[in-house]
Amino acid sequence: WQHLSEFDLQQEHIGKEIPPGPQRIRGIAGSGKTVLLCQKAAHMHLKHPDWDIALVFFSRSLYHQIIKQLDKWLRRFSSGEVGYEPKQTKLRTLHAWGAKSQPGLYSTICRAVGVKRLNVNDTQSKRPNEALAEVCIQLLKEATIPQLYHAILIDEGQDLIVDNHLKFEGKQPFYWLAYQALRAVSPSQPEQRRLIWAYDEAQSLESLNIPNASELFGEELGHLVTGYYSGGIRKSEIMHRCYRTPGPILTAAHGIGMGLLRRSGMLTGIIRAEDWQAIGYQVISNNQKVNPLRGEFSRSPMEFIPGQQITLKRPPENSPNLIPKLWKYPVLEFIAYRDRQSELTALAQNIIYNLRYDALKPSREILVIVLGSGFEAMQLETAVAEFLMSQGLDIYIPSALDCNILQPDKEERDPNRFWCEGGVTVSRIHRAKGNEAEMVYVVGLDNVAKDASNLQLRNQLFVALTRAKGWLKLSGIGAYPLYEEMWRVIRSGDSFTFTFRHPPQREIGVTDTSELLKRYDTGGRNFQNADLTGAQLAGADLRNANLIGAILRNADLRNAQLDGAKLVIADLTGADLSKASLHKAKLVGAILQEVQLKGADLSRAKLGNADLNNAQLVGAKLSGADLSSADLTGVDWSQADLSEVNLEGAIMPDGSF
Structure with a gap:
């Protein structure tokens, strides 16, 4: 119960935060994403009644649920003085499209610019989410989008994602339309707009693209939700406790949804241990293998490698639903029937x-x-x-x-x-x-x-x-290999042991670190000002990455490939860069206090004005490096290669110039 109350407080804390820019909320099914967005919208409205706020969703079947939640939290936060008024124009609940009798975000923007609202039948696609992307693209091309809102909150964000061929200039059309319809938080930072979206990519029923910032807004704005705002508000939140669904059903859903126990290996899902931990699982590697690219699995939560046996366990505190404790029978059953008549007969008898x-x-x-x-x-x-x-x-x-x-x-x-x-x-x-x-x-x-x-x-x-x-x-008819897999999943209970065979068809990343690596793998290089405090990046390949001004305090970058990387004025305090390769890296003005650089390759690196107080450079290669005006107080560079190093104006390890 203590864990539950702590999480209630954490959820309320997130629900009452008003970020000074975009925010992403990634939560597993049943973690309370909708509740949290309604809390956030209610709190914003009460604190800033002059703001124009829209709470947006794709499925119209959510209207009653969302209005009920909004009304509940408005009354709770206002001591009963304010409730939700459908005619209230400052706080709107809008489905994405809009209809004759019910405005949506798209139709509201159409009306504001004087353009005729289109519907699904006016498009080539005829599928609602793809058709929405088509009409958004047309509107973005035809009109200058007015800045109508101070904040837009999007629930079930994965429903509004389309495949790459339907993007607008490399961006997700609906999200880019919503972003354009927002006022900038500050004139000096026009890219900072309050677009807050909640999603669970495991619930994607159409496109399998994942709604991270680079997917939504393009690579140039891919850094928008990495790290923290100056007041301490996280730009990305991960909700890992599931209130709704009993533990055995949730773990079975993850197991069968990702194909973890499939004979030929997992189909989709998470392949980094820290990402599993972020959604509430414990990870045990049953045979400690070393991945030469990603570091040693047993030492840090790195990427799974083929042939590795993995055990995932979901502790009960992360699935606090009490039904499995109070009910002496299984809460999840699967029966396969000979024919549909038998399946439906059993269904009717059970309901009666x-x-x-x-x-x-x-x-x-x-x-x-x-x-x-x-x-x-x-x-x-x-x-x-x-x-x-x-x-x-x-x-x-x-x-x-x-x-x-x-x-x-x-x-x-x-x-x-x-x-x-x-x-x-x-x-x-x-x-x-x-x-x-x-x-x-x-x-x-x-x-x-x-x-x-x-x-x-x-x-x-x-x-x-x-x-x-x-x-x-759960029921079906006939006999299929999936049925055996389903029974194995159910028998596994709250833990799965499987051999990781090969990378899945669709890889899901949860943490900032995973997102960075995925963006890099797909050609992204702009990670300027990213907050990667404590990031697990051992063995990562980030050659020529733009990490100017990035915060990498206490990051694990052992054996990382950082040749040519731009780390100008980056904060690497306490980071471990042992045996990392930083050939020709630009570290001008970087903070490298107490950094581990044992055996690192810093040949021809630019380290002018860098702060290397108490850094460990034992056996490092510094040939041809520029350390002009660097602070080297307390540095241990015994056995280091210092040939052709530029030390002009530097403060030496003993404090001398």
Whole structure:
């Protein structure tokens, strides 16, 4: 309980912070991202009632939930004096698109510039998220975007990402439109605008691109959410505790979603130990192998290497849901049936039992989720709903005007609606996203199992599993290799042991360090002013990187490749650069106090005016280096190669000039 209260305080702390620029909130499913954004928006509105604030999301089925949360936190923070008013123009809840009867961010900007709002049918794509990107690109090309808002907060940020071919000048179109619609926090720093986005890339159902700053705003602004603001507010937050979903279901969701126990190796996911730790897992390497590029796994949380056996364990304090402790039976079950009739018969019997004996309410406490893509999922949704009705159960299909309507009319519907009093909601995955229920039934695992290497289908399964607040029953028909994998995952409980075989199809990075390495690998070189305090970069290849003004205090850079890197006025206090290669690196004015540079190659490096107080340069190669006017007080450079070193104006180790 102490851990829980500490995290509540941490969450409230983040929720009340108003950053002086962009902020990214990366949180695992059920960690409270939506709650936190609503807290943030409410706090901003109460503290700055003159600000124009928009809280934005993609799925209209989230409207009621978000308005309810906003109202709750406004009343909480104002001692009951202020609630959410839908007609209030200063604090708006907007879905991304906008419709005739309900403004969205895109339609609001269209109205402000006098441009006709387009809809999905006006685009080539016809898929809502890709179509949105198309209309945003058109608007960005046609109009100068007015700065309408002081802050824009985006929930479920992964839903608004598109693939590379739909980008606008290397940027994500919707995010760039939102960024352009924001006022700069200060005229002297026009790039600092309050765009705050929350996401979980494990829940991406369309594009698999990850919403980091360089992906959203282009490489030149890729540093925007690295490190801290001057007041101590983090530019990126990671939420690692899951409140909603019981531990055994969450770990199973990660295990099956990433394919950790797949016979031929993981499909997608995290390959650095520090990133697993950042989302709440403990990492044990069962055979200590050395990666010559990334350093020694046993010494620091580095990248997994092929052939390495890994154990991941999720401690109970990071999944504080109490149901598994109070319930003596498994909270997660998977059954494979011979045919669909058998699967649906069992589903109906289970729901009837829930209603009669478990005292669960049909609406909001029971949810049926149908897996699959496109027409296949629509067919199964209808079949499930039809069968449940034939067994005397009332059902609800999202967006219908009432219960027991199998196919909601396009003209007569309520796109914001997900629940209907007295009816069990039967939903495909896109509508179910962001919603939750005590008892969740996930039907049609065979639709995923037929194409088990499809990452979007794996992500569907992850999203479906993490809707559960208490119990989950998963089912499918036939026999597939994925079923064996699912049973292995369930048997593993709160820990997985697997052999890392090869890099996954899609690598997920969570920490600033991982993001930096990924950006570098894809050609990014601008990491100016990045805050990488304590970063685990042993063996990293960062040749010719721009790290001017970067903060690398206490960073682990052993064996790092930094030839030609620009580290001018960078702060490397206490960093370990043993055996690092810094040939021709530019370290003019850098702070290198108490740095470990044993055996490092600093040949022809520029170190003029650098502060090397008490640095360890034993056995370092300094041939041809420029140390003019450097402070070398207390430096130990025994056995170092000092041939052709420029020491003009330098303060020597003994204090002499």
